[in-house]
Amino acid sequence: MRVLILGGTSExxxxxxAVAAAGLDAIYSYAGRTRVPxxxxxxxxxxxxxGADGLADAIRQQGFTHVVDATHPFAxxxxxNAVAACAATATPLVALERKPxxxxxxxxxxxxxxxxxAVAAxxQARANVFLAIGRQHIAPYATRPQHAYTxxxxxxxxxxxxxxYASLIVSRGPFTLAGELDLVRSRRIEWIVARNSGGDGAxxxxxxxxxxxxxxxxxxxxxxxxxSRAESVAEVMRWLGHRACLGA
Numbered sequence: 112m113r114v115l116i117l118g119g120t121s122e123x124x125x126x127x128x129a130v131a132a133a134g135l136d137a138i139y140s141y142a143g144r145t146r147v148p149x150x151x152x153x154x155x156x157x158x159x160x161x162g163a164d165g166l167a168d169a170i171r172q173q174g175f176t177h178v179v180d181a182t183h184p185f186a187x188x189x190x191x192n193a194v195a196a197c198a199a200t201a202t203p204l205v206a207l208e209r210k211p212x213x214x215x216x217x218x219x220x221x222x223x224x225x226x227x228x229a230v231a232a233x234x235q236a237r238a239n240v241f242l243a244i245g246r247q248h249i250a251p252y253a254t255r256p257q258h259a260y261t262x263x264x265x266x267x268x269x270x271x272x273x274x275x276y277a278s279l280i281v282s283r284g285p286f287t288l289a290g291e292l293d294l295v296r297s298r299r300i301e302w303i304v305a306r307n308s309g310g311d312g313a314x315x316x317x318x319x320x321x322x323x324x325x326x327x328x329x330x331x332x333x334x335x336x337x338x339s340r341a342e343s344v345a346e347v348m349r350w351l352g353h354r355a356c357l358g359a
Contacts, residue, residue, distance in 0.1 A: 114351065115140060115175040116153070117189055121285070121312050122207050123181035126344045127151045133348065138173070142182070142189060163195035170200045179347055180338070181207040185245075185306050187333045194336040205339045205350050209309040211332055212317060219326045225333075226251050229304050232328045233258065238301045241294075242277075243316055244330070245306075249273065261298050285312035291319035304328040 114130060114137035116123060123139070130137045131152035141148045141157045148157070160166040170178065180193045190206070197204035214220050221232045226244075230251050233240065237257045242249060246264050250273045260277040267281050280294070294300070295316075303320050305313075307329055320327045341347045 112136065112177060112351070113173070113175050114138070115170065115173075115178045117178065117180045117182050117193060118151075119148075119182055119186070120209075121310065122209060122344065124149055124151065126179065126181055126207060126347055127153050129344050129348055130351075133351075135351065138175075142186070159189075160192070160196075163192040163199070166192050166196035167199045170196060170202050175202060177351060178202055178204045179207055180204065181347075184208065184211070184308055184332050187335060190335050194338050203339075203350075205341050205347060206335075207344070207347050208340050208342065210342060211307045211309040212314065212329075214329075215321070217321045217324075218317070219320070219324065220329045221326060222329050222331060224331050226330065229328045229330050230255060233302060233304070239299050241298070241300045241303045241316070243303060243305045243313070261294075261300065286315045288315045288318050288322075291315040292322065295319050295323060295325070300325065302326055302328065304330070306330045307332055 112135060114135055116127060116130065116137060116139045118124070118127065118139050119141055127139050137153050139151045139153045139155045141155060142159065160169050178193060178197050180190055182189050193204060223229050223232055226248050233255050237259070239261070240258045241261045242252060243263060249262065252260065253273045256275045258276065260274050261280065262272065262277055263280040263282055265281070265283050272279065303316060303325060305316065305327055317327060341350060
C-alpha cells in the first residue's frame, strides 16, 4: 500500500499523524498556496500536478495505491482532478470531508451560491465588512469599493490588495470565540462574508456573528463529482484497513 494524501487542512494534518503512526508508506501533498506550510510527520511535496492527466501520471509513476482527498471543501479544481485521475488509473479514492455548518437559532445568514452572489448581497451603503474567504477570491469585491474590508490570510499579501479600503490581518487558526468577538468589536464589523467550510477551526467567527446579531453572507459549497466520503480520520483509517492504529 502507498497512500497519497492531498492535504492542506487541519483534518489532513490529523490524518497524516495517524498514517505515520500506523507506519504506512504515504506522501502528503500541499498545493503550494501557503508559503510556510505546517510540518508533517510524512514526506511532503509542494505544488500542482499539472491537471487530472498529470495527477494520473503521478499515481502511476509513484505507485500510489490509494488517494485521500483531504483538501479544503472549496478547493474544487484539485478535487475534480482527483476524481478524474483515480477513475483513469482505477485507484481507490476517498474524500475526508468535514460537515458544513448548519444554521441555528439566532443566525442571520444570507445564503448564496457563489462569490458573485455574495458580492451582490452586500449593502449599497458603506459598511465595515470582514471578508473571510481567502486570498484567491477577493478581486470581485472591488466592484463594491465603498466598503471598508478586513481580510485575514495565513501569509502576508505579496501583491497590493485589489480593494481601495482594506486592512490585512496575518494569522493562522484555529480561532477562538473570544478572539473573534474582539476582532469584530475593535474593527466595528457590520457584515461578515464567509464560505461554508465547516469544521471547528474557523467556526468562531460564525458564533461571534450570532452573539452580536450580525448578518453573515454564507457562500454554499460548490458541487463536486460523486465520490466516496468519510467524515473523520477514523473512517479513513478503517477504509485503509488500519483500525488498530486508532485504538479501535
